[in-house]
Amino acid sequence: MSPILIALPVFVALGLAATAWLRRSPSSPAASQASERGAAQLGTLRWRDFTRLVLQAMHGRGYRTVVEEGMPADGIPTDGGDIVLERGGERTLLSVKYGSASIVGAQALLGLGGSATLRGTQKVIVVTPGRFDEEAMRMARQQDIELIDGEDLWPEVRPYVARPAQDTTAAPAPVATATPASPKMMGIAWGGAAVAAAVVWMIAQGLQSASTAAPVPMQTTAQTPAGASSTTPVASAPVIDNANAVPTDPAALERRRTETANAISTLFGVDRAFWSTQSTLLVYLATDVADPSSELCPLLERYPELAASRVQMQPPQGSTKSVRFKQCRSY
Incomplete structure (x- = not known):
């Protein structure tokens, strides 16, 4: 195998692993606590403020709110009902599950499939500031429902809450956010991955050169026994996996x-x-x-x-x- 085909996966794997570690590791204890407080604060908002944040996140994904007859101009129903979104000609039913309970069970998902059909939507998204239990997640997988809990939602709504509040009675208070890994640290991480890959490449190159330069054993002059084939078996070349193949898993x-x-x-x-x-x-x-x-x-x-x-x-x-x-x- 070519040394570059060995070194390249090492470089990518180490670089991505270092990036993931830096992004998961808080830059300081204070930043970590600020991030936890930010996600927890979603559960303290009023239903309408929380729903407004969720719609901003959905708009960031490219959705637009379908304002149906009898609804307010901002598209948020006064009765706490579900909301219809549209993107690329496809309609999605958005259901905001917000209440005193921090864990949403499967009971809250019952009937969403039928409601989506009645309102002409092809997808269902359920959002909560808390989290979903195992039974709810199992039901969502069976019915192809996208679940977004508070931990997953926070990165998407963070740009909208991490700013000075213009009206503290109608908008959520600004929340401190954790400091992400700096570009300098990212550069160091990928630089280290490149150095490790270069070392692997040199080792593989040296091993390949050594195997190429190895002396060929001299053939003996011993007489071939009668009836035995004089043809020397030739080793077949190694088969390299197709890197462009689409995996089936x-x-x-x-x-x-x-x-x-x-x-x-x-x-x-x-x-x-x-x-x-x-x-x-x-x-x-x-x-x-x-x-x-x-x-x-x-x-x-x-x-x-x-x-x-x-x-x-x-x-x-x-x-x-x-x-x-x-x-x-x-x-």
């Missing part, structure tokens, strides 16, 4: 998607990136002038099943720039 496909989103999150000018759907990658930009397309596309094109994915570039909070869409490779 769903876990392997999901691992590729996760690794790619994590790698794109480390690019300069990118705040964070995650898959909003199976074919749409949502990329939050850190600045108005950031354009990571030249570095982003090679990461997607590494895998054939992700090369034609739709990339939605979301400008920073407060920016006047519009959302941009990109597709690195056509189908």
Whole structure:
């Protein structure tokens, strides 16, 4: 096997592992406590304020609120009912489960499939500031319902609450956020991965050179016994797996998607990136002038099943720039 084919996976694996570790590790105890308080504060908001935050997060994903007859102009029903969203011609039923209980059970999901059918929606998203129990998650998997708990929701609503409140009676109070890993630390992590990969490459190169230069054993002049074949068996060449093959294992496909989103999150000018759907990658930009397309596309094109994915570039909070869409490779 070529030394580069050995060193490249080492570089990617170490770089992604270091990135994941840095993103999970809080920069300080105070930052970690601030992040926990921010997620916990979602459960202290009034239902209407919490729902408004959820809609802002959904709008960040590219959805728009369908204001039905008899509803307020902001699209939030006064009776606490479900909300219809639309994106790309597909309608989604958004159900906000907000109450005194911090754990949402399967009972809260009953009837959502029928309600979605009656209201002409193709998907269902259920959001809560708390968390879902195991039975609720099992039912959601069976009915293809997307669940978003407080821990998953916080990164999406953080840009909307981490700002000065204009009206403390109608908007949630600003929440301190944890300091993400600095670009310098990310650079050190990927630099270390590159050094380790270079060492592996040199070792593999040396072993390959040594095996190539090994002396060929001299053939003996012993007489071949009668009836024995004089043909020397030839070893077959090793078969290299096709790196462009699409895996059939769903876990392997999901691992590729996760690794790619994590790698794109480390690019300069990118705040964070995650898959909003199976074919749409949502990329939050850190600045108005950031354009990571030249570095982003090679990461997607590494895998054939992700090369034609739709990339939605979301400008920073407060920016006047519009959302941009990109597709690195056509189908």
